[in-house]
Amino acid sequence: MFYGNADSPHPPPSETETPQSGTEPPQSDAAGYPAPLSEDLPPGHLLPERTHSRSTLAHHGDLRRLRRRYRTQRRVTTLLALGYFTAFLALSALEPDFMSRRVDGLPLGLLLALSHVPLTWLAVVVYERSARRYVDPLAFRVTHHASWAVGPDTGSGR
Amino acid sequence: MTSFSGTAQTWSLVAFCAVVSVTLLLCIVTGPDHEDLDDYYTGYRSLSPLRNGLAIAGDYVSAATVLTIGGVIALCGYDGVVLSISTLLSLLVLMFLLAEPLRNAGRFTMGDALARRAPQRSVRITACLVTIGALVPMMLVQLASTGQLLAFILGFSSGAVKTGCIVGVGTLMVAYAAIGGMRGTALLHILKMIALLGSGVVVTVLILRLFGWEPSSLFDAAAARSQAGARYLRSGLEFVGGPHPRLDMVSTQFAIVLGGACLPHVTMRMNTADSARQVRRSMSWAVSFVALFVPLITVIGVGATALVGRAGVAAGDPHGNTAFLLGSRAAFGPDVTEFESLLFTTVTSALFLTLLASVASMTLACANSLAHDLVASRRKGLSPRTEQTVARLSAVLIGAPVIALATLVQHHSLQPLATLSFCVSASAIAPALVYSLFWRRFTASGLLCTLIGGSLTVLALMPGTNLVSGSAAAAFPGHDFNWFPFTTTALVSVPAGFAFGWLGTVLRGRRAQQEARDRYEGIERLLLAGPPRRPR
Numbered sequence: 030m031f032y033g034n035a036d037s038p039h040p041p042p043s044e045t046e047t048p049q050s051g052t053e054p055p056q057s058d059a060a061g062y063p064a065p066l067s068e069d070l071p072p073g074h075l076l077p078e079r080t081h082s083r084s085t086l087a088h089h090g091d092l093r094r095l096r097r098r099y100r101t102q103r104r105v106t107t108l109l110a111l112g113y114f115t116a117f118l119a120l121s122a123l124e125p126d127f128m129s130r131r132v133d134g135l136p137l138g139l140l141l142a143l144s145h146v147p148l149t150w151l152a153v154v155v156y157e158r159s160a161r162r163y164v165d166p167l168a169f170r171v172t173h174h175a176s177w178a179v180g181p182d183t184g185s186g187r
Numbered sequence: 188m189t190s191f192s193g194t195a196q197t198w199s200l201v202a203f204c205a206v207v208s209v210t211l212l213l214c215i216v217t218g219p220d221h222e223d224l225d226d227y228y229t230g231y232r233s234l235s236p237l238r239n240g241l242a243i244a245g246d247y248v249s250a251a252t253v254l255t256i257g258g259v260i261a262l263c264g265y266d267g268v269v270l271s272i273s274t275l276l277s278l279l280v281l282m283f284l285l286a287e288p289l290r291n292a293g294r295f296t297m298g299d300a301l302a303r304r305a306p307q308r309s310v311r312i313t314a315c316l317v318t319i320g321a322l323v324p325m326m327l328v329q330l331a332s333t334g335q336l337l338a339f340i341l342g343f344s345s346g347a348v349k350t351g352c353i354v355g356v357g358t359l360m361v362a363y364a365a366i367g368g369m370r371g372t373a374l375l376h377i378l379k380m381i382a383l384l385g386s387g388v389v390v391t392v393l394i395l396r397l398f399g400w401e402p403s404s405l406f407d408a409a410a411a412r413s414q415a416g417a418r419y420l421r422s423g424l425e426f427v428g429g430p431h432p433r434l435d436m437v438s439t440q441f442a443i444v445l446g447g448a449c450l451p452h453v454t455m456r457m458n459t460a461d462s463a464r465q466v467r468r469s470m471s472w473a474v475s476f477v478a479l480f481v482p483l484i485t486v487i488g489v490g491a492t493a494l495v496g497r498a499g500v501a502a503g504d505p506h507g508n509t510a511f512l513l514g515s516r517a518a519f520g521p522d523v524t525e526f527e528s529l530l531f532t533t534v535t536s537a538l539f540l541t542l543l544a545s546v547a548s549m550t551l552a553c554a555n556s557l558a559h560d561l562v563a564s565r566r567k568g569l570s571p572r573t574e575q576t577v578a579r580l581s582a583v584l585i586g587a588p589v590i591a592l593a594t595l596v597q598h599h600s601l602q603p604l605a606t607l608s609f610c611v612s613a614s615a616i617a618p619a620l621v622y623s624l625f626w627r628r629f630t631a632s633g634l635l636c637t638l639i640g641g642s643l644t645v646l647a648l649m650p651g652t653n654l655v656s657g658s659a660a661a662a663f664p665g666h667d668f669n670w671f672p673f674t675t676t677a678l679v680s681v682p683a684g685f686a687f688g689w690l691g692t693v694l695r696g697r698r699a700q701q702e703a704r705d706r707y708e709g710i711e712r713l714l715l716a717g718p719p720r721r722p723r
Contacts (some may be wrong), residue, residue, distance in 0.1 A: 095715050099287075106283040111444070114276050118440055120431040121269065121422040134403030136420045138265060138618045143485070145272045149279055149478045153471045156283065160467060168463070171716035 088174045095167040102164065106156055113148070117141050195516075195523070196342045198532040206536050207359060208544065213374050214367030224571040227578065228241065228295035228555055230369035232461035238377055239465070240472020243456045245376025246449065247278055248383070248480060249545035250329045251605055254336070258507025259425060260488030261500045261514070264406075264413060266425035266436065267488060271481045273440045277447035278477050282470035285454075287463040288624045291717045292710070295458060296552075297451045297616070298560035303702070303710050304623040305631030308564050313638045315560040317619075318451040320642055321611040322549045323589060325450070326606040329546050330357055330593035331601055332508060336542070339509050340535050350594050356543065357590035363547035364554055364582040369459060372551055375544040380476060382537035386515070388528060389482035393518040394490035401625035405486070409493035419492075429653055430672045435439040442606075442677035446613030449620060452552035463717045465479065487514040494518070505660065506602065512538065550589075603654040607645065610676045614684035615641030622688045624714065627707045628700040629692050636691030641684030648676035 121128055121138055128138030219227040234242065252460055258265030293300035298314035333356045334349030343349075397476050398405040406420060413419040425433040426439075428558060447455075460466040491500055491514030494676040503509035515534040558578035563569050569577075596604070619637045622629045648671050649655065657669030671679075692700060 091717065092712055096711070099715060103284055107280060110276060110279055110283060114272070114444070117272075118269070118437055121265075122437055123422065125421045129417070134401075135406060136265075138421060139268060139406065142265075142268045142272050143482065145275060146478045146481050149275060150475060153282075153474050157467065157471050165464060168716045171577065171712065172719060 088171065091167055091170050091174070092185065095164070095171055102159065103154070106152065106182050110152060114145070117145075191500075193342075194525075195528050195531055195535075196340070196543045198528055199340050199535045202532045202536040203539050206540055206543075210375055210540070210675075211356050211359075211362065211366075214363055216372035217370045217374060218366055219368045219370055219575070221262060222571055224295075224574060226370070227368045227571075227575050228559070229459050230373045232459065234373065234459065234469075236460075237472050238463060239373075239460055239469035241380045242373040242376040242459065243453070243469055243473035243540075244476040244480075245296035245380040245544060246372075246456050246548050247453050247477060248380070248541070249325070249549075250332075250538070250542040251545070253383070253484065253511055253541055254508040255333065255506070255602075255605060257484055257488045257491070257514070258509075260485055261491045261510035262497065262507040263411075263425040264409065264415070264419035264489065264492075265422050266693075267534060268485050269422065269440060270443065271484055273443040274447055275474070275477050275481050276476050277444045278453075278470075280444060281448035281453070282467070282474055285449075285620055285624065286457055286466050286470050286533065288714045289454060289620065289710070290457045290460060290463050290466040290716050292624065293454075293458045295455075296556045296559050297454050297620075298564075299458075300454075301623055301634060304629060305634050306708065307631050309639075310631060310634055311560040311564045313635055315556045317611065317615050317642055318556040318560075319553050319585070321450055321608050322452060322553050322614060323585075324587050324611075326546050326549045326553075327593050327596055327606040328601045328605045328608075329542060329549075330360075330589065331597040334597055335504065336508070336512075336538070337501060340512065340539075345720050349597065353593050353597065354590055356546070357586060357697060358595065359543055360546040360550050361582050361586035364551040364586070365579040367547070368578075369551065372544060372548040373459065375547065376538065379537065379540040379544045380528075382533060382540060384476065384479060384483070386530065386533045386537050387480065387487065389546060390490075390518045390534065391483050391486045392513045394486050394494075394514070397490075397494070397518065397520075402486075405428075405493055408720060409489045412496040413492050414497045426674065428658060429674065434678065435673045435675075438673060438678035439675045442609050442613045442675045442681070445617045445677075445681060446609035446611075449617045450608065451556065451612075451616065452549050454616075454620070455552050455555065478704035484511070485570060487511055487518075490514040490518060505571040506600070517666065550582050550586055553585045557581040557585065600654070600660060602660075603649065603652065603662050606652070606654060606675050607649055610645040610649065610680055611642050613677055614645050614680035615639075617681075618684040618688050621691075622685075626692075627704045629707075630690065630695050630699045630703045632686045632695050632699070633690075633692030637684055637688035640687030640691075641680060644680040644687075645676050648679060652676060655662075 120141070125138075128141070129136045131137070132140055219230075256267060256271050256274065258267075259270050289300055292303045296314070297318060298311040301310055301314050318649055330353055334352045336342060337352045338349050363375065367375070395402070395405065398408065410416060410419040413425055418424055422436060423432050426435040426448040429435050457466055460469050488510050495513050495518035500507050500510050500513055503513055504597060506631075512535065516531060523531070555578055558574055558581045562577050562581075563574050593594070615638050618641060619634055622637065623634060651669060651671035653661065653672065653674050655669065656664075657667040658664065661669075694705070
């Protein structure tokens with residue numbers, strides 16, 4: 030496989046990054062870092078040394094952006110799903126009379142319960158689309174970044 | 188009405204034999220490669236998202252789920268529907284919250300994912316014990332109800348034959364787990380899910396046709412024959428016996444939401460996709476299939492009460508476990524043609540296959556955890572071939588006592604065992620996974636506190652709940668040591684599980700927390716973006 034034995038911890042990131050990631054507050058903004066996609070910059074004008082550090086910095090920004098997007102996506106979707114369900118449960122437990130009001134011949138409570146099904150489908154579609162649009166490109170950039178891809182762990186899974 | 192006509196029984200017997208032989212054959216043919224550990228523990232990493240989604244959904248919708256939810260819907264109406272919604276929501280929350288980081292952190296078992304944060308061997312051993320503690324009760328529930336279910340389908344009543352059925356199905360489950368590994372069980376789940384959903388759709392259409400395509404007349408007919416009248420269509424019927432019915436309902440539903448999808452055999456399936464992206468796509472399918480299953484089981488469960496009546500459902504099984512079958516059977520009406528007989532046989536075979544597949548994959552999860560977390564973590568450098576052999580032997584080692592126990596508990600109410608599984612999962616596994624994937628300062632001692640403290644709280648409270656003693660429907664109806672006035676322990680044990688993890692971390696002091704934080708930063712890239720790829 031791609032990665033190493035789970036018994037051994039994953040190697041820490043390369044030397045250039047560790048101090049930064051240690052001192053940065055985790056939720057700080059990525060402002061001030063160069064634009065991502067530095068791999069696509071013409072390398073000719075830059076010294077090799079600088080290219081490396083620049084790309085590492087960009088990579089770092091990518092990682093931070095990825096972290097933030099994942100976090101937002103995770104919180105929003107989980108809270109929405111659980112919130113809707115909790116509201117429904119609270120109504121069922123506290124307002125049974127309201128929930129047994131008939132709408133179209135069916136009790137409102139049952140309709141709300143079964144409304145979870147189409148809403149789930151909708152949520153899955155929206156989640157999948159937003160993840161493809163906002164998360165996948167960043168994750169791809171992070172996993173294919175040189176400092177990560179040629180790590181000592183690569184290909185030692187078997 | 189407790190048995191079906193002779194033709195249907197003969198058909199079912201033939202179909203069961205066919206199911207057993209075909210699936211065994213499939214397991215042998217698709218058996219894993221002896222030299223490849225990844226192959227054994229994760230099956231095909233190459234399954235398409237659709238198929239993998241079917242396998243995950245199949246793993247998630249266990250026989251206990253189908254039978255119990257069908258029964259609660261038939262007997263309690265509204266509360267049963269809410270139960271099925273909680274089950275669906277649980278998988279949705281797993282997808283949104285845990286699936287992708289879990290895949291990125293994990294390798295084969297739950298212990299692997301936890302060991303990313305805390306590589307100590309004690310963590311692995313505890314993870315293995317909690318895995319077994321959460322899954323064995325669930326396996327017992329399903330195996331022990333096998334005897335009665337098959338007796339009902341095939342129309343025998345002898346106790347010895349029922350015990351024989353348990354032993355037979357138990358042996359099969361060990362065989363599937365040991366021979367097929369993750370590949371074999373993935374195929375079983377795909378087949379089962381297709382059969383279950385396919386036959387479910389047909390039965391649902393038939394039931395709705397009987398009621399003139401009018402859901403409201405179906406629900407009203409069920410309410411009329413439920414012996415509860417209008418209360419059948421409002422909440423509270425299931426928990427009417429306890430002193431705090433509302434609180435009890437809310438805590439039970441949350442136990443299902445938190446616990447259902449964190450059961451280790453489900454989290455283990457997250458590792459069968461080859462990247463977080465594939466897991467997400469597989470989960471999209473899996474959630475969609477489970478969402479499709481909810482209206483199906485609602486109509487079939489309510490249909491059982493509407494067509495057979497509560498008395499008929501309760502006569503099959505006091506907890507309504509046969510409601511799914513009764514509803515399907517009644518959908519075909521009193522006179523069955525050959526073709527309808529065949530259709531009904533599909534339903535029974537789908538249920539039988541569900542039973543086989545779910546106990547097999549739970550056995551597999553326990554066996555894999557034993558082999559990988561307990562044995563392989565002690566003896567480094569175990570060759571893949573040896574580790575596989577150990578995993579296969581572990582399947583037998585887990586299976587034999589479970590079969591023996593199942594024959595012993597078959598005459599008791601099985602509800603407390605199922606509840607125990609969900610509560611351990613919600614109180615120990617869910618907090619452990621959430622903390623270790625998202626909390627930077629979470630230390631190894633916090634992890635151990637969560638796992639051990641959460642499980643022990645559940646074990647301490649469970650014997651005192653309503654389900655174990657104190658009422659006619661309890662596991663020990665003749666005794667009364669009921670002091671915890673709820674049906675699940677979740678109200679206390681879930682907050683306790685989270686509190687233990689927090690305390691275990693905070694009490695360890697700043698240095699341990701800083702170490703945990705540094706360690707988290709070391710693996711953060713892996714958690715967020717997955718394992719590295721070779722350069723393009």
